[in-house]
Amino acid sequence: MSEGQQRTPLYLKVAADLRTAITAGEYGSGAKLPAEDELARRYGVSRGTVRQALAALRTDGLITSRRGTRRVVLGAPRLHSFGELRSFTRWARSLGEEPGGRVVALDRVTANEEEAERLRLAEGAIVYRVRRLRTLSGAPVMVERTTYPERIGELVAGMPLDTVSYSEQLELHGVLFADARHTIDLVRADEDDSELLGCPSGEALLRERRHSTDPAGTPVEWSQDRYLPGTVAFTMQSSMATTALGRRLSQ
Amino acid sequence: MSEGQQRTPLYLKVAADLRTAITAGEYGSGAKLPAEDELARRYGVSRGTVRQALAALRTDGLITSRRGTRRVVLGAPRLHSFGELRSFTRWARSLGEEPGGRVVALDRVTANEEEAERLRLAEGAIVYRVRRLRTLSGAPVMVERTTYPERIGELVAGMPLDTVSYSEQLELHGVLFADARHTIDLVRADEDDSELLGCPSGEALLRERRHSTDPAGTPVEWSQDRYLPGTVAFTMQSSMATTALGRRLSQ
DNA sequence: GAGTGGTCTAGACCACGTA
DNA sequence: ACGTGGTCTAGACCACTCC
Numbered sequence: 001m002s003e004g005q006q007r008t009p010l011y012l013k014v015a016a017d018l019r020t021a022i023t024a025g026e027y028g029s030g031a032k033l034p035a036e037d038e039l040a041r042r043y044g045v046s047r048g049t050v051r052q053a054l055a056a057l058r059t060d061g062l063i064t065s066r067r068g069t070r071r072v073v074l075g076a077p078r079l080h081s082f083g084e085l086r087s088f089t090r091w092a093r094s095l096g097e098e099p100g101g102r103v104v105a106l107d108r109v110t111a112n113e114e115e116a117e118r119l120r121l122a123e124g125a126i127v128y129r130v131r132r133l134r135t136l137s138g139a140p141v142m143v144e145r146t147t148y149p150e151r152i153g154e155l156v157a158g159m160p161l162d163t164v165s166y167s168e169q170l171e172l173h174g175v176l177f178a179d180a181r182h183t184i185d186l187v188r189a190d191e192d193d194s195e196l197l198g199c200p201s202g203e204a205l206l207r208e209r210r211h212s213t214d215p216a217g218t219p220v221e222w223s224q225d226r227y228l229p230g231t232v233a234f235t236m237q238s239s240m241a242t243t244a245l246g247r248r249l250s251q
Numbered sequence: 252m253s254e255g256q257q258r259t260p261l262y263l264k265v266a267a268d269l270r271t272a273i274t275a276g277e278y279g280s281g282a283k284l285p286a287e288d289e290l291a292r293r294y295g296v297s298r299g300t301v302r303q304a305l306a307a308l309r310t311d312g313l314i315t316s317r318r319g320t321r322r323v324v325l326g327a328p329r330l331h332s333f334g335e336l337r338s339f340t341r342w343a344r345s346l347g348e349e350p351g352g353r354v355v356a357l358d359r360v361t362a363n364e365e366e367a368e369r370l371r372l373a374e375g376a377i378v379y380r381v382r383r384l385r386t387l388s389g390a391p392v393m394v395e396r397t398t399y400p401e402r403i404g405e406l407v408a409g410m411p412l413d414t415v416s417y418s419e420q421l422e423l424h425g426v427l428f429a430d431a432r433h434t435i436d437l438v439r440a441d442e443d444d445s446e447l448l449g450c451p452s453g454e455a456l457l458r459e460r461r462h463s464t465d466p467a468g469t470p471v472e473w474s475q476d477r478y479l480p481g482t483v484a485f486t487m488q489s490s491m492a493t494t495a496l497g498r499r500l501s502q
Numbered sequence: 503g504a505g506t507g508g509t510c511t512a513g514a515c516c517a518c519g520t521a
Numbered sequence: 522a523c524g525t526g527g528t529c530t531a532g533a534c535c536a537c538t539c540c
Binding site: 286 | 505506507508517
Binding site: 029030059061063064066069072073074082085120177178179180181182183184185186203204205206213215216217229230232233234235236237238239240 | 280281310312314315317320323324325333336371428429430431432433434435436437454455456457464466467468480481483484485486487488489490491
């Protein structure tokens with residue numbers, strides 16, 4: 001018997017069901033969720049599976065939890081999936097905006113010290129540097145400077161210059177993104193930024209630096225994105241239990 | 252027999268042990284961790300406990316994981332604990348810097364619309380607005396505007412004006428912080444910011460807005476912090492499995 | 503095919519909150 | 522005292538990777 005269907009884990013189905021129930025307002029903000037045992041009975045699964053589902057909602061910031069009382073609904077979160085976070089294109093689409101992009105430069109070079117370290121390559125290894133201007137409904141929003149290791153850069157270099165989403169294309173080629181580390185701070189626009197974004201040189205920009213790895217832990221991308229003021233805000237959720245967020249001194 | 256000792260969960264001990272082993276360099280970046288069964292045997296715990304420990308390292312961005320292969324070490328993360336993230340004082344101390352603060356204004360007022368919504372209070376409820384200048388080793392770094400619900404504001408108002416850490420004092424009074432939602436973007440310094448921070452009016456500042464709740468899900472704080480450029484960077488970790496991070500359009 | 507992580511179950515005991 | 526979530530165990534089966 002062929003089982004063509006992709007099986008979703010049980011706990012994800014439970015989580016999805018609870019998530020829709022919450023966002024549909026079945027539990028108001030501040031309401032109490034049913035007990036774990038009750039949910040287990042209701043969904044016909046074990047308590048462990050329910051706990052796995054609830055943990056997912058917890059890290060999304062949808063609910064609290066503490067020993068001794070029922071879980072409490074915090075409210076709808078409006079955070080983004082990993083895909084929307086990683087891909088400008090997906091993010092734009094999820095907002096109903098029309099994403100655009102234009103490659104400004106694409107170079108095949110030997111990695112400098114920082115690139116080699118970030119991408120965990122030997123010094124002098126080949127990398128591809130891509131600079132792109134990203135637009136939202138035609139208006140310039142962000143300048144993206146990305147360095148790819150050779151294997152992935154080759155794929156990027158082979159794509160048409162007007163490719164809207166590299167991420168999606170790369171995924172079609174089997175390049176998977178699994179983890180990312182982000183740093184957000186403020187920088188001044190240099191001459192290139194100023195020309196591309198149409199802002200004064202020296203203007204403050206919101207900068208996100210992103211270091212992504214595939215499921216095997218191999219670095220696949222090292223990027224530096226600079227956003228015009230007023231175009232973007234980053235949001236995140238942290239909790240006593242799970243925190244993957246920090247604050248650093250600059251540089 | 253009295254058991255005076257506070258018991259730490261087993262899985263946290265295992266996680267701490269693995270964390271130190273990793274940061275001590277026992278596993279180089281890119282190295283493979285022992286299998287779950289092996290770790291379970293080594294620590295004398297069940298596989299479930301090992302998995303709980305590994306999950307913690309995963310959300311810290313220390314390791315990857317995928318079906319079929321051993322977990323791979325990504326490297327030392329340098330993210331902060333929830334406490335260090337929430338408290339300017341704790342953060343500063345963890346860097347070896349000397350935190351300071353000065354209360355600029357403390358008002359007992361009726362909540363405006365935004366405050367009422369954020370703190371989930373009825374419109375017209377009493378809140379406390381506190382404005383403080385925060386310093387690092389004497390140098391101005393950040394202006395903090397915080398709104399507290401009445402119950403907590405009363406505690407804050409009763410503290411000496413030179414109290415360095417409200418957070419720690421509040422915890423001593425039994426006020427616990429459990430979850431927080433953060434938004435990071437860029438704003439222009441207004442007259443007050445400019446005077447306190449000693450920067451030109453209109454200067455770009457890095458802004459963090461923070462909305463914290465206690466373990467019961469009750470809002471305890473709504474704060475807006477404005478950092479001088481070049482003093483701070485925010486870092487975070489996201490992964491395909493667990494993402495509590497997003498990107499929004501401004502406002 | 504062997505090894506490994508992902509999912510799931512069933513049951514136990516404990517720590518905390520509330521009444 | 523009781524209900525609830527947090528921790529922990531033991532065992533099962535599956536999906537994936539790599540040899």
